[in-house]
Amino acid sequence: MKLDDWLNNDVPTIAEQLTHINDQHFDIAKTIGFKGREQIIKVIHNFHAVLFPGIYDRKPIDETRVNVAISNNLRSSALDLRDIIEKVLVYNNFADCENKCRQEADAIVMKLINCFPKIRKVLQTDIQAAYNGDPAATSTEEIVLSYPSITAICIHRIAHELYKLNVKIVPRIMSEYAHELTGIDIHPGASIGESFFIDHGTGVVIGETCTIGDNVKIYQGVTLGALSFPLDEDGNPIKGIKRHPNIEDDVIIYAGATILGGKTTIGHHTVLGSNIWLTHSVPPYSRVFHSQPSPSISNSQHHALEFEI
Amino acid sequence: MKLDDWLNNDVPTIAEQLTHINDQHFDIAKTIGFKGREQIIKVIHNFHAVLFPGIYDRKPIDETRVNVAISNNLRSSALDLRDIIEKVLVYNNFADCENKCRQEADAIVMKLINCFPKIRKVLQTDIQAAYNGDPAATSTEEIVLSYPSITAICIHRIAHELYKLNVKIVPRIMSEYAHELTGIDIHPGASIGESFFIDHGTGVVIGETCTIGDNVKIYQGVTLGALSFPLDEDGNPIKGIKRHPNIEDDVIIYAGATILGGKTTIGHHTVLGSNIWLTHSVPPYSRVFHSQPSPSISNSQHHALEFEI
Amino acid sequence: MKLDDWLNNDVPTIAEQLTHINDQHFDIAKTIGFKGREQIIKVIHNFHAVLFPGIYDRKPIDETRVNVAISNNLRSSALDLRDIIEKVLVYNNFADCENKCRQEADAIVMKLINCFPKIRKVLQTDIQAAYNGDPAATSTEEIVLSYPSITAICIHRIAHELYKLNVKIVPRIMSEYAHELTGIDIHPGASIGESFFIDHGTGVVIGETCTIGDNVKIYQGVTLGALSFPLDEDGNPIKGIKRHPNIEDDVIIYAGATILGGKTTIGHHTVLGSNIWLTHSVPPYSRVFHSQPSPSISNSQHHALEFEI
Numbered sequence: 044m045k046l047d048d049w050l051n052n053d054v055p056t057i058a059e060q061l062t063h064i065n066d067q068h069f070d071i072a073k074t075i076g077f078k079g080r081e082q083i084i085k086v087i088h089n090f091h092a093v094l095f096p097g098i099y100d101r102k103p104i105d106e107t108r109v110n111v112a113i114s115n116n117l118r119s120s121a122l123d124l125r126d127i128i129e130k131v132l133v134y135n136n137f138a139d140c141e142n143k144c145r146q147e148a149d150a151i152v153m154k155l156i157n158c159f160p161k162i163r164k165v166l167q168t169d170i171q172a173a174y175n176g177d178p179a180a181t182s183t184e185e186i187v188l189s190y191p192s193i194t195a196i197c198i199h200r201i202a203h204e205l206y207k208l209n210v211k212i213v214p215r216i217m218s219e220y221a222h223e224l225t226g227i228d229i230h231p232g233a234s235i236g237e238s239f240f241i242d243h244g245t246g247v248v249i250g251e252t253c254t255i256g257d258n259v260k261i262y263q264g265v266t267l268g269a270l271s272f273p274l275d276e277d278g279n280p281i282k283g284i285k286r287h288p289n290i291e292d293d294v295i296i297y298a299g300a301t302i303l304g305g306k307t308t309i310g311h312h313t314v315l316g317s318n319i320w321l322t323h324s325v326p327p328y329s330r331v332f333h334s335q336p337s338p339s340i341s342n343s344q345h346h347a348l349e350f351e352i
Numbered sequence: 353m354k355l356d357d358w359l360n361n362d363v364p365t366i367a368e369q370l371t372h373i374n375d376q377h378f379d380i381a382k383t384i385g386f387k388g389r390e391q392i393i394k395v396i397h398n399f400h401a402v403l404f405p406g407i408y409d410r411k412p413i414d415e416t417r418v419n420v421a422i423s424n425n426l427r428s429s430a431l432d433l434r435d436i437i438e439k440v441l442v443y444n445n446f447a448d449c450e451n452k453c454r455q456e457a458d459a460i461v462m463k464l465i466n467c468f469p470k471i472r473k474v475l476q477t478d479i480q481a482a483y484n485g486d487p488a489a490t491s492t493e494e495i496v497l498s499y500p501s502i503t504a505i506c507i508h509r510i511a512h513e514l515y516k517l518n519v520k521i522v523p524r525i526m527s528e529y530a531h532e533l534t535g536i537d538i539h540p541g542a543s544i545g546e547s548f549f550i551d552h553g554t555g556v557v558i559g560e561t562c563t564i565g566d567n568v569k570i571y572q573g574v575t576l577g578a579l580s581f582p583l584d585e586d587g588n589p590i591k592g593i594k595r596h597p598n599i600e601d602d603v604i605i606y607a608g609a610t611i612l613g614g615k616t617t618i619g620h621h622t623v624l625g626s627n628i629w630l631t632h633s634v635p636p637y638s639r640v641f642h643s644q645p646s647p648s649i650s651n652s653q654h655h656a657l658e659f660e661i
Numbered sequence: 662m663k664l665d666d667w668l669n670n671d672v673p674t675i676a677e678q679l680t681h682i683n684d685q686h687f688d689i690a691k692t693i694g695f696k697g698r699e700q701i702i703k704v705i706h707n708f709h710a711v712l713f714p715g716i717y718d719r720k721p722i723d724e725t726r727v728n729v730a731i732s733n734n735l736r737s738s739a740l741d742l743r744d745i746i747e748k749v750l751v752y753n754n755f756a757d758c759e760n761k762c763r764q765e766a767d768a769i770v771m772k773l774i775n776c777f778p779k780i781r782k783v784l785q786t787d788i789q790a791a792y793n794g795d796p797a798a799t800s801t802e803e804i805v806l807s808y809p810s811i812t813a814i815c816i817h818r819i820a821h822e823l824y825k826l827n828v829k830i831v832p833r834i835m836s837e838y839a840h841e842l843t844g845i846d847i848h849p850g851a852s853i854g855e856s857f858f859i860d861h862g863t864g865v866v867i868g869e870t871c872t873i874g875d876n877v878k879i880y881q882g883v884t885l886g887a888l889s890f891p892l893d894e895d896g897n898p899i900k901g902i903k904r905h906p907n908i909e910d911d912v913i914i915y916a917g918a919t920i921l922g923g924k925t926t927i928g929h930h931t932v933l934g935s936n937i938w939l940t941h942s943v944p945p946y947s948r949v950f951h952s953q954p955s956p957s958i959s960n961s962q963h964h965a966l967e968f969e970i
Contacts, residue, residue: 046434046458050427053466058422060469062405068476068492071406071418080497096680097689109689113676118668125664134493149664157671160678167686178887178900179848179869183686184752185830188698189837212494219498226535226554226844226863228572230488245535245844245864246554246882248572248607251488263846263866264555264573264882266607266626269487282487298866298884298919301607301626317884317919317938320626320642333938355743355767359736362775367731369778371714377785377801380715380727389806443802521803528807535844535863537881539797554844555863557881557916560797573864573882575916575935578796591796610916610935629935629951 073134075212079127083216086127089120090201094163098187117156125152128210151208155201162200165237169196172238176260191225192241199229206231233267235259236292243298250287252305259290262298262317270304270322291327382443384521388436392525395436398429399510403472407496426465434461437519460517464510471509474546478505481547485569500534501550508538515540542576544568545601552607559596561614568599571607571626579613579631600636691752693830697745701834704745707738708819712781716805735774743770746828769826773819780818783855787814790856794878809843810859817847824849851885853877854910861916868905870923877908880916880935888922888940909945 044052065071075082093116096109129141129148138144170193173186180186187193198221202214214231222228226245229235233249236257241247243263249255253267269286288302291311296302299318302309308324309315316332325331374380384391402425405418438450438457447453479502482495489495496502507530511523523540531537535554538544542558545566550556552572558564562576578595597611600620605611608627611618617633618624625641634640683689693700711734714727747759747766756762788811791804798804805811816839820832832849840846844863847853851867854875859865861881867873871885887904906920909929914920917936920927926942927933934950943949 044462046430046461049462050430053462054426054430055419055423057465057468058402058405058419058426061402061422061472062418064469064472064476065405065407068479069407069496074407074493075497076407077401077404077497092695093676093679095695096676096683098683098687098692098694109680110673110676113679114673117672117676121664121668121672152664153667153671156675159675160682163679163682167682170686178902178904179850181829181833181900184692185833187687188693188695188830189834191837191840211490212497215490215494216498219500222500222554223533224841228552228554232488243846243866245840245846245866246573248552248554262886263884264608264864266572268571268607282490284487286487298886299608299627299882299917303626317921318627318917318936355739355770358771359739362771363735363739364728364732366774366777367711367714367728367735370711370731370781371727373778373781373785374714374716377788378716378805383716383802384806385716386710386713386806520799521806524799524803525807528809531809531863532842537861537863541797555882557861557863573917575881577880577916591799593796595796608917608936612935627936 070134073130075127075130075134079130080216082123082127083213084220086120086124087198087201087217087220089116090159091197093117093120094159094166094197095187121152121156124155124213125149128152128213131210131212151205151210154208155204158204162204165200166193166197168238169193169240172240172258172260173242176240177242191227191244195221195225195227195229195241195244196235196239199231199233199235202231203233203235233287252285253287253290255290256292256294256311258293260295262296264299265296266301266303268301268303270307379443382439384436384439384443388439389525391432391436392522393529395429395433396507396510396526396529398425399468400506402426402429403468403475403506404496430461430465433464433522434458437461437522440519440521460514460519463517464513467513471513474509475502475506477546478502478548481549481567481569482551485549486551500536500553504530504534504536504538504550504553505544505548508540508542508544511540512542512544542596561594562596562599564599565601565603565620567602569604571605573608574605575610575612577610577612579616688752691748693745693748693752697748698834700741700745701831702838704738704742705816705819705835705838707734708777709815711735711738712777712784712815713805739770739774742773742831743767746770746831749828749830769823769828772826773822776822780822783818784811784815786856787811787858790858790876790878791860794858795860809845809862813839813843813845813847813859813862814853814857817849817851817853820849821851821853851905870903871905871908873908874910874912874929876911878913880914882917883914884919884921886919886921888925 093113096113125148128151129144132144132147133141137147170183170186173190173192174180174183198217202217205214218229218231227241227247229249230251232251233253235255236259238258239255241261246264247261248266248268250268267288275281285305287305288307288309290309293312294309296315297317300315301320303322307322310325310327310329312327313325313329319331319333321331402422405422434457437460438453441453441456442450446456479492479495482499482501483489483492507526511526514523527538527540536550536556538558539560541560542562544564547567548564550570555573556570557575557577559577576597584590594614596614597616597618599618602621603618605624606626609624610629612631616631619634619636619638621636622634622638628640628642630640711731714731743766746769747762750762750765751759755765788801788804791808791810792798792801816835820835823832836847836849845859845865847867848869850869851871853873856876857873859879864882865879866884866886868886885906893899903923905923906925906927908927911930912927914933915935918933919938921940925940928943928945928947930945931943931947937949937951939949
């Protein structure tokens with residue numbers, strides 16, 4: 044059969060099969076869908092601009108007009124976010140009348156935006172921590188414009204406030220967008236203190252019920268994860284249990300370390316070495332690292348020295 | 353010299369040198385080029401929309417018109433893909449006459465799209481596996497809209513069908529696009545069963561000749577790779593050899609584990625721990641993990657406890 | 662309070678607070694800002710097109726017009742880059758008169774573009790190294806169009822020339838853009854020889870003061886990093902010290918290996934195994950790897966075999 048004929052004859056049947064499969068699993072009329080995802084990404088871009096007035100904006104703006112520009116941006120983004128949150132609340136049967144969903148969405152957006160000055164102040168401690176923590180950094184401008192750590196923590200600090208306001212899917216879409224941009228996967232539920240810095244960052248995973256103190260530095264590939272999780276009678280994971288570790292103040296965790304479990308606490312001023320694997324607590328001021336053996340020659344065939352580690 | 357003068361005087365010579373270098377290595381008139389890459393990415397976006405009718409679409413569509421929208425989308429994407437595949441077949445000297453390349457391209461596109469209902473059904477098992485496998489997941493809607501695992505496996509299941517139809521470069525561009533979005537690098541050649549879930553996913557590598565059974569769960573940073581590969585007489589790697597492991601049903605592989613080699617089989621119901629490194633087979637129901645030593649205090653200077661692991 | 666009223670009444674105050682915080686930390690009138698970041702990304706896209714004439718271009722161009730197209734592209738991109746570099750020099754107080762900043766910016770752009778034929782020739786060795794180093798590669802076209810290694814090293818080789826010309830923030834923005842696309846984080850300061858190949862690449866980190874010889878192959882998750890760094894009297898890291906390792910010619914480093922320290926030299930023709938952790942030098946022709954223990958059965962409860970590694 045020629046492709047043109049096939050497209051006209053067979054494709055509608057395939058389309059109908061696909062629609063039927065989808066209908067079985069999703070309430071298409073109610074989901075925010077991928078369009079909602081795109082709107083949320085647009086909102087997070089605008090919020091980023093709001094938090095860094097005059098720096099983020101796509102066109103240079105007269106400094107005297109910065110305030111007006113931010114206010115306008117905030118107003119339109121707030122309304123966009125309200126519409127999405129309202130739709131999410133309706134989808135989740137938050138209330139029996141749509142008017143209540145609208146009121147609740149309004150309240151959530153106001154609470155979120157009220158936090159912005161506080162969030163911006165904490166972000167400045169994160170910027171300073173990056174400058175202090177990386178010998179390669181030459182200016183705080185360079186950090187704001189190019190460090191993935193700042194992108195990830197900026198989006199996280201907004202997403203975390205929304206998470207606390209019980210709108211789960213919106214902050215998750217925000218955090219996965221940060222993950223896509225940076226390779227840093229921070230669940231919106233994670234609670235993170237001031238002066239937080241992730242160097243390089245690719246492959247970092249920070250789980251939902253993690254708590255991280257002030258002045259913590261993490262390198263690429265670090266996992267703060269769950270050890271295992273209990274299942275309910277139907278074999279499904281039980282939601283809402285503390286599953287991820289606590290990291291106290293002034294801890295440094297080097298590349299590729301894996302720290303697991305909700306009962307694991309890393310005491311303050313501890314240094315955890317590269318590629319270690321920890322499932323229990325360590326006290327303050329600990330130094331935990333792989334032993335670095337002297338290499339031993341085990342084979343010199345073809346001038347090859349073999350070392351075992 | 354002033355920049356403006358230099359641009360007029362010297363740049364054409366530089367441009368000529370660059371053109372000359374390129375001409376030595378590529379048949380510019382025949383390659384699909386970066387334009388082809390962009391078209392392939394557009395096709396994969398449209399196919400994603402087709403597989404999730406009403407959810408993926410960028411504008412909300414009347415449910416009764418979903419079928420028409422999918423059919424139209426499928427028809428235009430099918431023609432776009434056919435044009436690219438035809439160009440690839442001509443470039444690779446598939447046949448001595450262009451008409452045969454066109455017929456073959458038509459046949460490939462029809463075979464691919466005929467698989468879509470089957471692919472969509474299997475994707476539903478992947479969505480369910482993510483929901484069952486992640487205590488942080490609150491709904492299947494959240495999984496479809498935000499989990500990188502679903503993006504990666506959706507693109508992979510399409511790319512794998514094309515790979516089996518012997519059009520190598522097109523599915524490779526698709527899989528590298530998924531890699532760019534998600535940090536998950538699955539070669540289109542890999543064969544993957546139902547109910548597959550990759551949590552977090554950054555840094556996962558799954559090689560070309562891997563086979564993976566049903567109900568397998570993998571965490572971030574896992575490599576299913578080649579141990580080494582034989583070279584031909586000219587020192588080039590021999591293509592087409594089984595180089596990557598087999599993972600049987602119901603296996604869990606935790607973060608950062610590295611499993612290498614075409615003769616390595618991981619028996620069903622096995623659990624592989626974080627950061628392990630395996631180059632040989634293990635039988636069904638195995639538990640393989642690093643020993644987790646009790647930390648020993650080796651130095652208390654400045655209140656520092658040193659643990660070796 | 663209703664959201665609409667709140668937006669009109671309270672948002673201007675929040676905007677003012679945010680502007681005030683930002684003014685304390687940044688010279689908004691002088692920074693290149695996120696607009697500068699976007700311009701730099703546009704320039705790097707255009708340079709990519711220039712280096713692969715006829716392949717990268719978004720619309721197919723008559724081969725005879727390729728030279729004209731490249732020349733035009735180079736001319737406009739050169740002027741765009743000059744404007745950004747001039748702004749950076751002014752911001753950094755490079756000279757007391759703006760005219761000198763313009764002249765210096767002109768000189769830098771000319772020096773960079775003069776390197777392009779040399780860069781393109783070296784990139785061809787990188788493309789060939791990828792083809793030789795990956796049994797899954799089917800053509801050099803596939804490598805140029807889909808391998809993240811080529812994207813990362815192409816951007817790096819441009820960024821590194823700029824770094825040597827003392828414009829730090831511009832190449833850093835380029836390298837972080839490559840990092841975002843590929844998960845490969847190469848600091849522009851790193852010096853890298855010919856025929857360089859990074860397979861898969863996600864999570865690779867190559868530090869600022871690294872030197873890498875010819876014909877080196879690296880896999881995903883490899884870190885060439887700093888062991889630690891000295892602080893000045895105020896507790897800030899001292900900038901400009903050699904902190905990262907030297908990798909000699911013909912070295913292979915497998916997935917997840919971590920090599921740290923400015924005094925660490927990996928001798929030529931060495932092979933470093935997966936997940937090893939090295940902080941000292943090894944001589945030429947070394948083979949360094951984790952010992953792979955025979956698994957021992959430690960528990961057969963529920964048919965479970967436990968292996969410790």
